[in-house]
Amino acid sequence: xxxxxxxxxxxxxxxxxxxxxxxxxxxxxxxxxxxxxxxxxxxxxxxxxxxxxxxxxxxxxxxxxxxxxxxxxxxxxxxxxxxxxxxxxxxxxxxxxxxxxxxxxxxxxxxxxxxxxxxxxxxxxxxxxxxxxxxxxxxxxxxxxxxxxxxxxxxxxxxxxxxxxxxxxxxxxxxxxxxxxxxxxxxxxxxxxxxxxxxxxxxxxxxxxxxxxxxxxxxxxxxxxxxxxxxxxxxxxxxxxxxxxxxxxxxxxxxxxxxxxxxxxxxxxxxxxxxxxxxxxxxxxxxxxxxxxxxxxxxxxxxxxxxxxxxxxxxxxxxxxxxxxxxxxxxxxxxxxxxxxxxxxxxxxxxxxxxxxxxxxxxxxxxxxxxxxxxx
Amino acid sequence: xxxxxxxxxxxxxxxxxxxxxxxxxxxxxxxxxxxxxxxxxxxxxxxxxxxxxxxxxxxxxxxxxxxxxxxxxxxxxxxxxxxxxxxxxxxxxxxxxxxxxxxxxxxxxxxxxxxxxxxxxxxxxxxxxxxxxxxxxxxxxxxxxxxxxxxxxxxxxxxxxxxxxxxxxxxxxxxxxxxxxxxxxxxxxxxxxxxxxxxxxxxxxxxxxxxxxxxxxxxxxxxxxxxxxxxxxxxxxxxxxxxxxxxxxxxxxxxxxxxxxxxxxxxxxxxxxxxxxxxxxxxxxxxxxxxxxxxxxxxxxxxxxxxxxxxxxxxxxxxxxxxxxxxxxxxxxxxxxxxxxxxxxxxxxxxxxxxxxxxxxxxxxxxxxxxxxxxx
Numbered sequence: 021x022x023x024x025x026x027x028x029x030x031x032x033x034x035x036x037x038x039x040x041x042x043x044x045x046x047x048x049x050x051x052x053x054x055x056x057x058x059x060x061x062x063x064x065x066x067x068x069x070x071x072x073x074x075x076x077x078x079x080x081x082x083x084x085x086x087x088x089x090x091x092x093x094x095x096x097x098x099x100x101x102x103x104x105x106x107x108x109x110x111x112x113x114x115x116x117x118x119x120x121x122x123x124x125x126x127x128x129x130x131x132x133x134x135x136x137x138x139x140x141x142x143x144x145x146x147x148x149x150x151x152x153x154x155x156x157x158x159x160x161x162x163x164x165x166x167x168x169x170x171x172x173x174x175x176x177x178x179x180x181x182x183x184x185x186x187x188x189x190x191x192x193x194x195x196x197x198x199x200x201x202x203x204x205x206x207x208x209x210x211x212x213x214x215x216x217x218x219x220x221x222x223x224x225x226x227x228x229x230x231x232x233x234x235x236x237x238x239x240x241x242x243x244x245x246x247x248x249x250x251x252x253x254x255x256x257x258x259x260x261x262x263x264x265x266x267x268x269x270x271x272x273x274x275x276x277x278x279x280x281x282x283x284x285x286x287x288x289x290x291x292x293x294x295x296x297x298x299x300x301x302x303x304x305x306x307x308x309x310x311x312x313x314x315x316x317x318x319x320x321x322x323x324x325x326x327x328x329x330x331x332x333x334x335x336x337x338x339x340x341x342x343x344x345x346x347x348x349x350x351x352x353x354x355x356x357x358x359x360x361x362x363x364x365x366x367x368x369x370x371x372x373x374x375x376x377x378x379x380x381x382x383x384x385x386x387x388x389x390x391x392x393x394x395x396x
Numbered sequence: 397x398x399x400x401x402x403x404x405x406x407x408x409x410x411x412x413x414x415x416x417x418x419x420x421x422x423x424x425x426x427x428x429x430x431x432x433x434x435x436x437x438x439x440x441x442x443x444x445x446x447x448x449x450x451x452x453x454x455x456x457x458x459x460x461x462x463x464x465x466x467x468x469x470x471x472x473x474x475x476x477x478x479x480x481x482x483x484x485x486x487x488x489x490x491x492x493x494x495x496x497x498x499x500x501x502x503x504x505x506x507x508x509x510x511x512x513x514x515x516x517x518x519x520x521x522x523x524x525x526x527x528x529x530x531x532x533x534x535x536x537x538x539x540x541x542x543x544x545x546x547x548x549x550x551x552x553x554x555x556x557x558x559x560x561x562x563x564x565x566x567x568x569x570x571x572x573x574x575x576x577x578x579x580x581x582x583x584x585x586x587x588x589x590x591x592x593x594x595x596x597x598x599x600x601x602x603x604x605x606x607x608x609x610x611x612x613x614x615x616x617x618x619x620x621x622x623x624x625x626x627x628x629x630x631x632x633x634x635x636x637x638x639x640x641x642x643x644x645x646x647x648x649x650x651x652x653x654x655x656x657x658x659x660x661x662x663x664x665x666x667x668x669x670x671x672x673x674x675x676x677x678x679x680x681x682x683x684x685x686x687x688x689x690x691x692x693x694x695x696x697x698x699x700x701x702x703x704x705x706x707x708x709x710x711x712x713x714x715x716x717x718x719x720x721x722x723x724x725x726x727x728x729x730x731x732x733x734x735x736x737x738x739x740x741x742x743x744x745x746x747x748x749x750x751x752x753x754x755x756x757x758x759x760x761x762x763x764x765x766x767x768x769x770x771x772x
Contacts, residue, residue, distance in 0.1 A: 055720065060436045060727035064712070085695065085720040092696045093716050101712050319461065320468045336440070336477050340469050344431065344461040351436035351727055 022236065022267040022288075026376055030259065030286040033376035036236070036267045039206045040097070040105040040157045041072075045267065045288040046372050048279065048365045049073040049107055051296065054080045055100045058296050059358030060351060063101040068332060069359055070366040073105045073157075075291045078150050079114035083133050083140070087153035095155030095203035107291075108156035110147045110189075112212070113240070113271070116165040124164065126181065144185040148192035155203030160238065161189040163212040168244045170216040179214050179225040186211050186229055208235035210269060216241060217250055219257045226261040236267035239287075243272040251278070255285045262286070276305060276368055276392045280385060283372055290369075295361035300354045302346045305364040309394030313357070318343045331363035398612065398643040398664075402752055406635065406662040409752035412612070412643045415582045416473070416481040416533045417448075421643065421664040422748050424655065424741045425449040425483055427672065430456045431476045434672050435734030436727060439477040444708060445735055446742040449481045451667045454526050454536075455490035459509050459516070463529035471531030471579035483667075484532035486523045486565075488588070489616070489647070492541040500540065502557065520561040524568035531579030536614065537565040539588040544620045546592040555590050555601040562587050562605055584611035586645060592617060593626055595633045602637040612643035615663075619648040627654070631661045638662070652681060652744055652768045656761060659748055666745075671737035676730045678722045681740040685770030687715075689733070694719045707739035 022045075026033040036043040050057060050071040057066065066074060076096060081087060093099040096106055115122065119131035119140075128143020142150075147162035163182045166175055193209045196202060211229040215222035229237065239258055242251045255270065262268050269289035270282050279290050295305065302313035306326035313325070324334035325342065333342070333356040345353035375384040398421075402409040412419040426433060426447040433442065442450060452472060457463060469475040472482055491498065495507035495516075504519020518526075523538035539558045542551055569585045572578060587605040591598035605613065615634055618627045631646065638644050645665035646658050655666050671681065678689035682702035689701070700710035701718065709718070709732040721729035751760040 054724045054726060055717070056724075056726040056728040058727065060731045062712075062728055062732065064708075080724075084724055085716070089696055089716065089720070093698060093714065099714070099717050099720075101717070320465055322469060332440075336438075338469065338475070340461070340465065341431070341475050341477070344465070344475075348430045348432075348456075348460055350430060350432040351434065351730060352432040352438060354727060355436045355731065356438065 022265060024264065028376055028379060028381045029284065031283050031376060031381055032286055032288055033373055034267070034288055036288075038105045038157045038208065039204060040103065043072050043105055044373055046279075046283045046369055047072050047289050048369045049075040049289065049291040050362055050366070051075045051291055051293050052100070053077045054084065055096065057358060057362070058293070059300055060355040061358055061362065065359060066102060069362040070370065071104070071362065072366070073107055074102050075107050075109065076100075076154065076156070077111070077114065078108050078147055078154070079111035079118070081108075081154060082111065082142075082150045083135055087150040091153040091155075091203065095153075097155060105157040106154075107158040108151045108154055108160065109271070110151070110160040110162040110212075111142055112147070112160075112163045113165045115142060116167070126184075128162075144188040145192045148189055148196060152193075152196040152199075152202060152204075152207060156207060157204065158208045158210055158236070159193060161186045161209060161211050163214055163240060165241050165244075166214060166216050168216060168241070168246055172218055172221075175214075175216045175218055175221055179221055182212070182214050183225065183228045186232060190232055190234065210234060210236040210238050210267075212238045212240040212271070213258055214241045217246060217254060219254075222254055222258050223261055226258050230261060230263050234266070236269060236289075237262050238269040238271050240271045242270065243274055243278075243292075248278060248281070252281055252285065255282055255287065259286045276365070277389060279368070280372065280389060280392075284385065295365045296358045299357035299361040302343075302357065304357060305361055305392075306396070307388075307391070309391055309396040311396055313339060313343050313346055325360050326364075329360065329363065330367070331360050333357070333360045398641060400640065404752055404755060404757045405660065407659050407752060407757055408662055408664055409749055410643070410664055412664075414481045414533045414584065415580060416479065419448050419481055420749055422655075422659045422745055423448050423665050424745045425451040425665060425667040426738055426742070427451045427667055427669050428476070429453045430460065431472065433734060433738070434669070435676055436731040437734055437738065441735060442478060445738040446746065447480070447738065448742070449483055450478050451483045451485065452530065452532070453487070453490065454484050454523055454530070455487035455494065457484075457530060458487065458518075458526045459511055463526040467529040467579065471529075473531060481533040482530075483534040484527045484530055484536065485647070486536040486538040486588075487518055487526070488523070488536075488539045489541045491518060492543070502560075504538075520564040521568045524565055524572060528569075528572040528575075528578060528580075528583065532583060533580065534584045534586055534612070535569060537562045537585060537587045539590055539616060541617050541620075542590060542592050544592060544617070544622055548594055548597075551590075551592045551594055551597055555597055558588070558590050559601065559604045562608060566608055566610065586610060586612040586614050586643075588614045588616040588647070589634055590617045593622060593630060595630075598630055598634050599637055602634050606637060606639050610642070612645060612665075613638050614645040614647050616647045618646065619650055619654075619668075624654060624657070628657055628661065631658055631663065635662045652741070653765060655744070656748065656765060656768075660761065671741045672734045675733035675737040678719075678733065680733060681737055681768075682772070683764075683767070685767055685772040687772055689715060689719050689722055701736050702740075705736065705739065706743070707736050709733070709736045
């Protein structure tokens with residue numbers, strides 16, 4: 021259950037209670053696609069980097085090791101050793117971005133696995149079954165993630181189908197939660213708003229799915245190539261139609277700037293591969309801006325990545341050593357740098373929550389929006 | 397200074413006092429080639445896996461990041477964040493195994509870097525200078541690591557030159573240790589016995605270098621393709637000529653069986669990339685034998701790798717999860733599995749020391765030699 025604690029402008033400070041613990045929002049969910057953060061972070065490290073919610077992937081875990089395996093092991097929490105909340109995305113986005121040879125029908129999507137080309141079918145019921153096997157805290161609805169740009173007519177037909185799929189998801193989650201062997205009988209379901217960049221379709225779809233009284237609502241299909249301004253415009257027009265008393269999740273977003281701008285527009289939850297992917301390439305977030313560690317000027321720099329940072333990497337290692345590990349392609353580099361970036365993102369969210377609690381979020385935005393995107 | 401505490405047969409229980417702490421022997425040194433254990437272990441993890449000595453590589457660190465960089469950063473201990481003893485090998489082995497286009501002269505070796513083809517010269521003085529810049533606890537002499545098999549005549553000329561090089565190394569270490577800006581003014585020097593598989597040359601060379609009164613002596617040029625039996629034969633004939641009151645180090649060896657057999661023959665120190673390399677391929681050491689984690693039978697196995705193991709991986713993760721990470725090529729797999737194998741090796745050595753302390757080492761060998769090499 022989501023509780024709105026405080027508001028500053030449209031920015032919301034809230035909390036989302038789940039069977040696996042209470043999530044303080046705004047929150048950034050840490051992406052562990054196949055049950056592990058890319059770069060080598062363990063569940064122990066996730067606690068250390070102040071992760072609140074781990075996000076795992078229905079599509080990847082279905083293909084490997086298989087949701088049947090995870091179910092046999094007692095569900096994802098037990099399998100990966102993480103007791104906190106887990107959100108699983110539905111596989112919708114991956115079916116449309118990773119898989120090949122897709123065939124979309126009313127019943128669902130047939131596609132070829134990106135791992136071995138094997139033919140796989142996934143529809144709303146299959147996605148919900150997989151997420152039930154995983155025992156996720158929050159399941160995401162199975163939707164069509166439309167390509168950008170998309171034709172108006174196609175988008176209109178697609179969102180109508182996504183609504184029908186959502187109703188099937190809702191029924192299926194209710195059925196699966198009632199099963200005597202349900203791994204998480206209180207699994208929550210979030211719906212996903214689509215509609216490409218068409219304002220009227222976005223609004224129409226949001227109104228339709230809002231009526232289904234789900235546990236939360238996501239804005240999907242953004243951060244797929246459109247400009248940041250266009251993304252903000254879509255949030256601006258959709259947000260007034262999102263139920264106030266439900267958590268709001270902007271999928272796959274984004275940079276620290278994107279996140280702050282979206283919080284200002286009333287979004288509560290985020291996820292993105294950017295902090296871990298950028299870390300593996302030596303692009304590091306700090307409170308002074310973005311530091312590119314490969315730069316030769318760091319070769320004998322004994323300072324930590326960010327002197328104000330509390331992460332274990334900044335407590336122990338110099339820019340010089342980290343740069344050396346990165347250049348030498350030592351796996352330790354990826355891990356230590358991902359620890360830093362995940363800590364930064366989770367700390368950024370904590371800072372946003374604190375500023376909202378204190379009523380100083382506007383001043384925070386004025387100070388940090390110009391800084392955080394700078395290359396230093 | 398090495399102190400022999402106890403002996404059972406030829407097996408020795410001892411300790412080696414250094415400026416960076418006392419090493420209990422027999423000991424396995426954990427290989428961190430370029431200043432990090434392959435697989436993503438940090439200096440914090442090294443403490444956790446009960447590492448006593450870290451082994452780093454003169455050749456690799458000279459090429460990248462450069463010993464000048466490490467010196468500027470205050471030496472290797474400070475650079476990598478490890479306070480315990482560090483042994484650096486001399487670069488000799490790598491010059492002869494990794495580098496291309498070698499030219500060997502009395503003054504030293506000219507070779508092309510395996511990283512960028514750059515022409516590099518290294519002789520005894522250069523190797524000692526690099527190891528002084530690194531501030532290693534123990535420096536290894538610069539030797540010629542002869543190919544196997546080698547001609548008798550060539551081997552004879554080579555060991556004579558290696559002895560001359562060793563005398564230059566000894567003089568250079570004395571000179572560098574006396575420098576006012578020495579990073580470790582008490583750097584120790586170990587000599588290296590060579591002689592291919594020729595018993596008379598091995599003995600002649602060992603007698604020559606024993607006279608130089610160094611801090612320790614290594615047997616080099618083994619584990620390069622000869623059989624285990626041949627390796628044991630060489631140890632058997634060299635060992636009686638190694639000074640009793642000095643530490644003895646068998647370079648680049650080996651499996652748990654090799655190590656136990658060498659301890660039985662009077663060796664004190666070991667190093668090998670095997671535990672970390674095998675871990676990255678899912679080959680894991682246990683007290684019941686060698687477990688190959690990729691095996692399909694582990695797909696839903698909720699047991700740890702080894703139920704009797706105290707490592708953090710075995711405390712937290714199932715074979716099923718670790719196998720999944722390995723198959724999915726998640727970096728976390730490499731790290732968690734390397735933690736296990738390093739723990740196993742370090743614990744094996746602790747067990748050997750305890751059995752020597754208790755006078756039960758023979759019974760230990762009788763029980764475990766048949767088991768440890770088995771595939772289970």
